[in-house]
Amino acid sequence: MGYYIRVLATDTIPIMVTDLRGCLPSDVELDIQDKDESGWSQLVLRHRGGLEIAAIERNPVTPGELGGEEIAEFVEEAKRGKPESAARWLESYLVRVKTIYAFQLLRGTDVNDGWAAVHAVQRFIWGKCGGILQADSEGFSNEDGYNILWQFADTVKGDWNMAVLSAQGQWVQFEMNLGDTEQRSAFLEGLVPKGAKLL
Numbered sequence: 001m002g003y004y005i006r007v008l009a010t011d012t013i014p015i016m017v018t019d020l021r022g023c024l025p026s027d028v029e030l031d032i033q034d035k036d037e038s039g040w041s042q043l044v045l046r047h048r049g050g051l052e053i054a055a056i057e058r059n060p061v062t063p064g065e066l067g068g069e070e071i072a073e074f075v076e077e078a079k080r081g082k083p084e085s086a087a088r089w090l091e092s093y094l095v096r097v098k099t100i101y102a103f104q105l106l107r108g109t110d111v112n113d114g115w116a117a118v119h120a121v122q123r124f125i126w127g128k129c130g131g132i133l134q135a136d137s138e139g140f141s142n143e144d145g146y147n148i149l150w151q152f153a154d155t156v157k158g159d160w161n162m163a164v165l166s167a168q169g170q171w172v173q174f175e176m177n178l179g180d181t182e183q184r185s186a187f188l189e190g191l192v193p194k195g196a197k198l199l
Contacts, residue, residue: 053106058100
């Protein structure tokens with residue numbers, strides 16, 4: 001199946017392959033697998049003459065097609081998500097998503113700073129089309145890129161940028177320790193954890 005990160009975009013603005021190439025370092029190349037510069041549905045990001053870094057798909061959100069099916073799955077995930085306030089916000093947001101840009105990470109991601117190339121393409125698309133981010137085994141972000149829904153493994157550790165909705169419906173953003181069980185419990189209740197660093 002592989003590991004995926006996604007931009008769930010609220011716009012259908014064409015993304016030109018030439019523009020994506022312009023945000024990459026010279027030792028990375030981007031190949032079109034089908035169609036043309038603006039109508040592409042599959043790209044491959046690779047180290048020049050070497051390992052593939054990521055396969056990138058563009059899927060319109062259309063009922064009965066892959067994009068529509070993925071959004072339906074994400075809505076079902078959100079229904080079971082925590083914190084509940086973020087889950088409800090996400091459910092209502094997902095119906096506005098028009099295009100999914102899915103990055104399947106390949107062997108070259110961890111070689112010669114392949115991650116930097118992935119993030120460069122992701123940032124360009126997100127900046128152009130808007131929307132939220134999603135990563136397998138991590139969760140969903142708000143429109144500012146802060147994680148709002150807990151989908152981490154129980155063994156996760158380290159600092160992470162998170163956000164919860166205030167009683168006024170505004171995002172409160174902070175950095176928390178994912179491995180701290182008290183901070184984790186507070187986040188799952190939709191609260192800013194004690195000891196978290198406000199951002």
